[in-house]
Amino acid sequence: MAIETTTMTKDPILKVEHLSMRFGGLMAINDFSFEASRGDITALIGPNGAGKTTVFNCITGFYKPTMGMITMRQRSGKEYLLERLPDFEITKQARVARTFQNIRMFSGMTVLENLLVAQHNKLMLASGYTFLGLFGFPAYRQASKQAIELARHWLEKASLIDRADDPAGDLPYGAQRRLEIARAMCTEPELLCLDEPAAGLNPRESHALNDLLQGIRRDTGTSILLIEHDMSVVMGISDHVVVLEYGQKISDGNPEFVKNDPKVIAAYLGVEDEEVEEVIEQIEEIEGEQGGTKQ
């Protein structure tokens, strides 16, 4: 398996070691290891059914892995073994947030309300888990004000501020995707996991998504781990790409390295390694002929 070594030396925020996940007779993930560096955008790619979402589900606590260790190391140096934590603690304590392949939000609530719900834990804490919130207790009032400010901040960043009072379900698809990301950012994560954020977006919306993700990384230092099929997003914004095929890692490195790795080309074209050069030659020939006939 090809590994580009320069990506291995930075400060890791997430370490996945020897991860395996079995569903009955199917080994969906088989001894998979990789690291994501702090402050990086790391992409997890691979053909359909390779096991990407299963890896995400193990990291975010939706599945308990059959084997392996997943370590999240916060900026403070505090470490969490994610495979041992329930999903709500992974968000609350370890500060890992995620979005889903299928958009999940409260479509009848307003855009702003969706971001306030995401801050429910903080508000409950400020209310002392009692009725103090209803009586306007100062600590609760202060926490509510901060929650609204944070929500408005992320609505601005996601270019959704003008839609704050509209029902979330009325937003166009691309805006709903950005709302999900804004909602995840309201939990103030150190690691943001995005499952196919560009799925179903048109090129203009993909471009807006790229800007939002690069802005998040630049302005907050939040590390991003994303599963994505849209190669313009992956190659455009990732610092590091990890490739899965049949539950195993086949390549790991920077976008340029991975893009040119024969194993990756073979996996995407659905051919054996040895056939790659032959297939690439055939493609170049066809492209050459098309170029010739276009004139």
Ligand SMILES: Nc1ncnc2c1ncn2[C@@H]1O[C@H](COP(=O)(O)OP(=O)(O)OP(=O)(O)O)[C@@H](O)[C@H]1O
């Ligand atoms: N809960 C489950 N029960 C049984 N099999 C599952 C379960 N979840 C995933 N699988 C299987 O595990 C394998 C990997 O699936 P997974 O969804 O992780 O792949 P993926 O790379 O995310 O695919 P895609 O790009 O199509 O979303 C597939 O064969 C899938 O059918």
